[in-house]
Amino acid sequence: MARQSGEGRRRALLIAPSILMIGLFMLVPVGIMAAISFMERGSGGGVNWGSFTTEPYLQFLFERDLDDSLLLNTDYLQIFFRSIWLAALTTALTLAVGLPTALFMALQPERRRNLLIFLVTIPFWTNLLVRNYAWILLLRNNGLIDQVLMGLGLRSEPIGVLYTTFSIAVGLAYTFMPFMVLPIYASLEKLDWRLVEAAYDLGADRWRALRRVVVPLAMPGIAAGCILVFIPCLGAFVTPELLGGGKALMIGNLIQSQFGAARNWPFGAALSMALLAAVLLAMMFYLWRYRRAPGAV
Amino acid sequence: MKDWAIEARGLTKRFGTGADTVTALDRVSVTIRENEFFTLLGPSGCGKTTLLRLIAGFELPSEGKLLLHGQRIENLPPFRRPVNTVFQSYALFPHLSVLRNVAFGPEMQRRPKAEIEAEARRMLELVRLEGFERRLPRELSGGQQQRVALARALAGRPRVLLLDEPLSALDLKLRREMQIELKRLQHETGITFVFVTHDQEEALTMSDRIAVMSGGRILQIGTPTEIYEQPTSRFVADFIGETNFLDAHCEQVAEGRAQFRLSSGDLVQGLAIPGLMSGSEVTLAVRPERLDLLADGQPGIPATMQDLLYIGNDTVCTVALADGTELQVRVQNRHGAIHASAPGSAVRVGVEPQAVRVVGD
Numbered sequence: 001m002a003r004q005s006g007e008g009r010r011r012a013l014l015i016a017p018s019i020l021m022i023g024l025f026m027l028v029p030v031g032i033m034a035a036i037s038f039m040e041r042g043s044g045g046g047v048n049w050g051s052f053t054t055e056p057y058l059q060f061l062f063e064r065d066l067d068d069s070l071l072l073n074t075d076y077l078q079i080f081f082r083s084i085w086l087a088a089l090t091t092a093l094t095l096a097v098g099l100p101t102a103l104f105m106a107l108q109p110e111r112r113r114n115l116l117i118f119l120v121t122i123p124f125w126t127n128l129l130v131r132n133y134a135w136i137l138l139l140r141n142n143g144l145i146d147q148v149l150m151g152l153g154l155r156s157e158p159i160g161v162l163y164t165t166f167s168i169a170v171g172l173a174y175t176f177m178p179f180m181v182l183p184i185y186a187s188l189e190k191l192d193w194r195l196v197e198a199a200y201d202l203g204a205d206r207w208r209a210l211r212r213v214v215v216p217l218a219m220p221g222i223a224a225g226c227i228l229v230f231i232p233c234l235g236a237f238v239t240p241e242l243l244g245g246g247k248a249l250m251i252g253n254l255i256q257s258q259f260g261a262a263r264n265w266p267f268g269a270a271l272s273m274a275l276l277a278a279v280l281l282a283m284m285f286y287l288w289r290y291r292r293a294p295g296a297v
Numbered sequence: 298m299k300d301w302a303i304e305a306r307g308l309t310k311r312f313g314t315g316a317d318t319v320t321a322l323d324r325v326s327v328t329i330r331e332n333e334f335f336t337l338l339g340p341s342g343c344g345k346t347t348l349l350r351l352i353a354g355f356e357l358p359s360e361g362k363l364l365l366h367g368q369r370i371e372n373l374p375p376f377r378r379p380v381n382t383v384f385q386s387y388a389l390f391p392h393l394s395v396l397r398n399v400a401f402g403p404e405m406q407r408r409p410k411a412e413i414e415a416e417a418r419r420m421l422e423l424v425r426l427e428g429f430e431r432r433l434p435r436e437l438s439g440g441q442q443q444r445v446a447l448a449r450a451l452a453g454r455p456r457v458l459l460l461d462e463p464l465s466a467l468d469l470k471l472r473r474e475m476q477i478e479l480k481r482l483q484h485e486t487g488i489t490f491v492f493v494t495h496d497q498e499e500a501l502t503m504s505d506r507i508a509v510m511s512g513g514r515i516l517q518i519g520t521p522t523e524i525y526e527q528p529t530s531r532f533v534a535d536f537i538g539e540t541n542f543l544d545a546h547c548e549q550v551a552e553g554r555a556q557f558r559l560s561s562g563d564l565v566q567g568l569a570i571p572g573l574m575s576g577s578e579v580t581l582a583v584r585p586e587r588l589d590l591l592a593d594g595q596p597g598i599p600a601t602m603q604d605l606l607y608i609g610n611d612t613v614c615t616v617a618l619a620d621g622t623e624l625q626v627r628v629q630n631r632h633g634a635i636h637a638s639a640p641g642s643a644v645r646v647g648v649e650p651q652a653v654r655v656v657g658d
Contacts, residue, residue, distance in 0.1 A: 197355055198388035200375040202453055203405035212401075216392045 030276070037269035045263035056270035076254070080274070083251040086165055086172070086240070087233035091180075093173040094229050098180035099222065103214070105181070106188035113189075120181050123174065132242040135171045136162060139243070163245030171243040172233050179228035187221025188214070223286060231279050251275055301366070302457050302489040303329040303352060308361035308371075310347050310513075321347040323513040324361070329457075329491060330505075331366075334483050336492045338500040339510035340536065345493045348510075349459050352491065354378045366456060376405070381455040385462045387446040389434035395421070395445050396430035402453030420448035423482065440471045447482065457489045464499065476503055497537045501525060509533045531656045534582040541588075541624050542656075543581040550575050554650060557581060561618035563598045567653030582656045585627035589647030590614055590638075597645030600624065602638045616644060 037056050039047040061077065062070040105116045123131060138144045141158035149155040161167050191214065199209035215222070237252030244250070251271065258268030310322040322344045329335045337345035350356045351363060354375030363371035370378055381402065390398050400417035408416070421427055424444040434442055443463060450458055460479075464472045480503060483490045494500050500507050501521040508518045509532075517524060517533045528534035531542060545557035548564070555569040557579065567581060591597045600616040603623065607630075614626045626646060638644055 192386075192388070194384060194386055194388045195390060197375070198382070198384060198390070199401070199405075200355075201353060201380075201382045202402040202449070203376045204401075205374075205376050208405065213390060219392075 033269045033272055036265055037273050039266050041264050041266050045265065047265050053266075056264075056266040057274075059267055060270055060274060076271070079249050079254055080251055080278075082165075082248060083234055084278070086168060086250060087230050089165070089169045090172040090176065090233045091226050091230045093169055094177055094180040095222070095226065097173065098177060098225060099184055099215075099218075101177075102181050102184035102188055102218075102221075103210075105185050106191070117182070117185070120178050124178060128175065128238055129242075131175065132171055132239055135167070135174065135243055139167050139170070162243065163247055165244070165248060168240050168244045168248075168250075171239045172236055173229075175239065176229040176232065179232075180225040183224040183228065184218055184221040187218045191217055227283070227286065230282070234279065235275060300331045301328045301364075302331045302333065303327075303491070304362075304364040304367075305348070305352075306362040306364075308348070308351060308363060309359050310344075310351060310356060311359045320513050322351070322358075325513070325515055327508055327515055327518065329489060331489055332483075332487050334480070334490045334492065334503060334505045336494060336500045336504035336507045337510055338494055338497060338507050338537075340495055343510040344513040345495075345510050346461060347513075349382075349461055349491065349493050352457070353380055353382045353459050379454075379456040380459060381450040381453045381457075382459040382461060383446050383450045383463045385465060387434075387442050387463075389442055389445055389449070391434055393433075394430065395426065395432050395434065395437070398434065398445055399448045399452050401449060406453065416452055417448075420452040421445075423451070423485070424448045424478075439466055440475065443467065443475060444478075447479075451482070451486060451488070455488060457491060458483075460490060460492045462493055462495070464494075465496075472499075479503065501537070509536065511536075527654065528582060528656055531580055531582070531658050534654070534656050539585050539625060539627070541583045541585060543583065543622065543624075545579055545581050547573060547575050547577045547579055547655075555655075557653070559598075559618065559622070561598070561620040561622055563618065565598070565648050565653055566650040567655065568650060570655050573655060579655045580658065582654045583624075583648065583652055585613065585625040586611075587649065587652035588624070588626045589649075590616075590626050590628050591645040591647050593643040593645060595645050595647075597647040600644055600646050602640050602642050602644050604640060605638075616646060618646075 036047055038052055038054065039049065040051040040053050040055070042048050058070065059076075061072065063073040065071050101120070105113055105120075108116060136143075139162040140146075141160060141162065143162070145161075146155070146158045149159065150157075161170075195213050195217070196209050199213045200206075204212060235252045235255070237250060237256045240248065240250040240253055246253075255268050255271045255275070258264045258271065262268075305325055305327050308322055308325045309320065312319045312321055325344070325348060337348060339345050347356065351358050351371070352365075354370070354373060354377075358371050361371070362369060365378065365380065390401065393401070396414075396417050399420050400413050403413040403416045418427075418430070421430065424447050426441060426444050426448065429437065429441065429445075434445065437445065443466075446463070463479075464475050467475060476499060479490070479492075492500075492503065501524075504521055506518060506520055507524050508515045509524060510516065511532050516530050517528065519527070524533065525537055528537065528540075534540045535542070544560050545565070548556045548558050550569050550573055553569050555567050555573055555575075557565050557567055559565060559581075565581075573579070589597070593599075598618060600618050602614060603617050604615040606613040606615075610630060612628050612630055614628060616624050616626060618624065624646060
């Protein structure tokens with residue numbers, strides 16, 4: 001009995017550092033943000049400590065008319081949904097490229113796989129800004145891609161893809177690709193390829209074996225990859241700024257500007273809380289689906 | 298010709314390139330009849346699984362032809378061959394229910410929905426797994442998983458069913474049950490079964506015909522009785538059952554009989570095989586249970602009792618001939634342990650001519 005509790009204490013000690021980390025560096029800041037989101041804005045930035053108001057949340061959905069009545073204002077909601085759309089598009093792009101990549105890697109001989117994992121992580125080594133500027137050079141009018149296409153005679157004018165939602169998605173997809181490839185690779189690497197053989201044996205061609213056996217069994221990795229890409233994309237602000245040319249405001253840019261130029265911390269905090277709530281809802285949906293999914297049918 | 302389910306001609310499979318080339322299958326030719334329970338028997342690495350994988354289509358042959366009911370199939374992908382496999386590891390889809398596993402084949406054949414469901418249920422009934430439709434493979438015992446694997450392979454209505462050591466993971470009692478079950482299924486479905494095993498007893502009890510393989514070649518094809526009673530090579534005689542090998546000199550050959558002089562100097566009578574010439578040095582194979590242990594003074598080869606091993610129904614005696622050559626004699630314990638001559642005592646070994654076979658190397 002004594003040994004048991006000693007064991008338990010030792011285990012508690014093992015986990016103590018991470019609990020301390022999460023408590024100190026996650027829960028406390030989030031708590032501060034939550035508190036700020038209910039305060040009045042200070043005149044020169046910051047907040048009036050101790051005040052209480054729900055105004056920042058009202059500001060998200062409404063604007064005040066001259067007579068102080070609330071009018072529905074969808075500007076911020078639009079930004080919100082545009083960001084969700086961008087994150088979804090980026091996730092779809094990374095999935096479309098990442099799944100075949102991970103499949104290819106998993107099918108390579110053992111020796112070559114480590115090299116490929118290493119290659120996948122190379123983009124991480126370069127500064128985010130440098131990578132984004134590199135994409136600007138590639139995508140801009142008469143940039144490298146245009147020059148190649150026009151040089152080959154495939155197009156007579158620039159494709160004009162820079163500073164669009166698509167160029168933001170491409171830049172984000174590039175940045176977050178490893179987050180998609182590595183979890184999928186991890187689940188494919190564990191896959192029993194004899195199951196694919198069994199599928200072939202029972203009359204499934206390659207496409208159907210992929211769809212009916214490989215993808216369902218790689219689903220934990222695919223789902224993890226999607227979450228790991230979708231969530232940071234939702235709050236991204238550097239890439240939308242640079243590759244979007246600041247034309248389309250994303251939620252990340254909006255939050256950043258509220259803490260910066262607009263000096264409206266409470267509103268920025270309220271937006272962050274809304275974003276956090278959206279992410280948590282998505283996660284809960286995933287967990288709820290996932291607990292039922294395996295073995296359903 | 299038409300009733301040949303499978304015909305392999307000069308089938309060769311090499312793995313690797315250059316100096317690392319391994320020939321897993323070396324010019325194998327074999328015909329398997331329709332509705333036959335055909336067994337590929339051999340030690341691991343003999344090429345039996347490679348041959349099975351070539352028939353299934355998981356590997357393509359380096360050389361040779363493969364015909365299924367007269368149609369060339371050696372270059373077809375597995376999903377275009379009317380051949381299904383029961384895998385050694387079962388390879389059940391872990392994310393699908395038992396019913397969906399069994400329905401997988403019919404679904405891939407794009408049969409009508411109602412028919413798929415009915416077929417899957419019929420197959421589960423056939424393997425006696427009604428009521429397990431909604432379970433997941435991991436919720437089943439090994440024997441039940443085995444049955445699902447069988448039902449799944451049969452649901453695609455293959456012309457030929459390939460079974461890759463399907464019983465090796467089961468315990469002895471379950472294995473016996475499944476052996477009977479497999480025979481019943483083959484009888485009821487009328488499908489040609491090609492069965493791979495390294496278990497000689499399993500091969501003998503289940504098969505219509507057996508091909509014994511070694512080193513990528515087929516050494517002998519025959520019924521279980523032929524394989525056991527008339528092995529043509531030392532390997533086959535050794536691999537299947539217990540065998541005494543004796544070096545001998547052929548003294549004379551006449552009318553299907555031959556006389557051999559053993560290294561101990563004793564003479565034995567045996568059956569001649571075609572091409573046997575007097576004066577040649579040969580190897581004789583004699584099954585221990587075909588030898589008799591007699592009291593000293595009776596007709597037979599004089600020997601000395603070395604060792605007795607009581608194994609319940611039988612006693613296995615090791616005796617030594619005049620030159621020290623050891624022989625195993627297996628005696629039934631019909632009257633209690635009456636043969637329990639003490640080690641060191643003189644005995645005689647009775648040899649009937651039908652039991653003595655000349656085998657090649």
